[in-house]
Amino acid sequence: MTQIFHPRFGLFAKLTLIALLVLVSAAVLAWRGLTNEPHRIGEAVEQPVPFSHKHHVGDDGIDCRYCHDTVETSSFAGMPPISTCMTCHSQLYTDQAVLKPVVDSWQRGVALHWQRVHQLPDFVYFNHSIHVAKGVGCESCHGRVDRMPLTMRTQPLSMQWCLDCHRAPQKYLRPRAQEFAMGWKAKDQDTLGLALLKRYHIDTRRLTDCSVCHR
Structure with missing residues (x-):
């Protein structure tokens, strides 16, 4: 055989x-x-300088846009150059050891290498400016940064998490004047959210299309 x-x-x-x-x-x-x-949710991210949002935002009341100055106009919120830090710290706490990397960076002209708190995959398209234009507050994605001595993730930013918001954005929308406020709550979010859907011309039928986030 x-x-x-x-x-x-x-x-x-x-x-x-x-x-x-x-x-x-x-x-x-x-x-x-x-x-x-x-990084995991709730895990503080170690940075070259222990920058405290709690101090700068919660205690001193600095607006998010002072440092993240392109959040309303660009897909990237923007990281402040050392010159922004030195606007205050050329006069305040300049001799403190904790600020030495900032001062050295300014004097040498070498940028600090901050560690990313969030890192979306390259195949995900995300634009900060459109979310701000449509009434999504910083707190919805980044949490109460005004209470964070060191910045950490509070949301997974997973596909399912994003889709939950895109399917019912009225649960999260704010008036433009309150987008950068920490701890703001609407008296009646359901009613306000539905009204803001119309005001901001948000078409929920398209928000779950694949091409919205994958381009």
């Missing part, structure tokens, strides 16, 4: 399946590594 397959065919087949399994597992792990946020 003629043998159709090579005697070692079974071994080759098993090795091929094992190799495919290893490649698929590696691809899944790589994908998860690329799409996962760099």
Whole structure:
């Protein structure tokens, strides 16, 4: 009787399946590594300087836009240059050891390397300015930063989390004057939200289209 397959065919087949399994597992792990946020929710992110939003926002009342000055006009909220820090710290606490990296950066002209708190995958399109234009407050995504001695994640920013908001944005919308306020609550969010949907011309039928976030 003629043998159709090579005697070692079974071994080759098993090795091929094992190799495919290893490649698929590696691809899944790589994908998860690329799409996962760099820090867990509630985990303070260590920075070159222990910048406190609690002090600057909560105690001193500095508006978000003073440092994140492109949040209303760009997809990126903006990180303040050292010159913004030195507007105050050329006079205040300049000799403090904790501020030495800031002063050194200013004197040497070398930027500080801040650690990202949020890192969306490259295949996700996110635009800060459109969210601000449509009444989404900073607190909805970033939490009560005015209470954070060190900045941390408070929301997962996962696809499901974003879709929950896109399906019912009226639960989160604010008047433009309150978008940068911390701890603001509407007396009747349901009524206000539905009114703001119309005022901001938000078409909820398109908000869950794939092309909104994946372009």
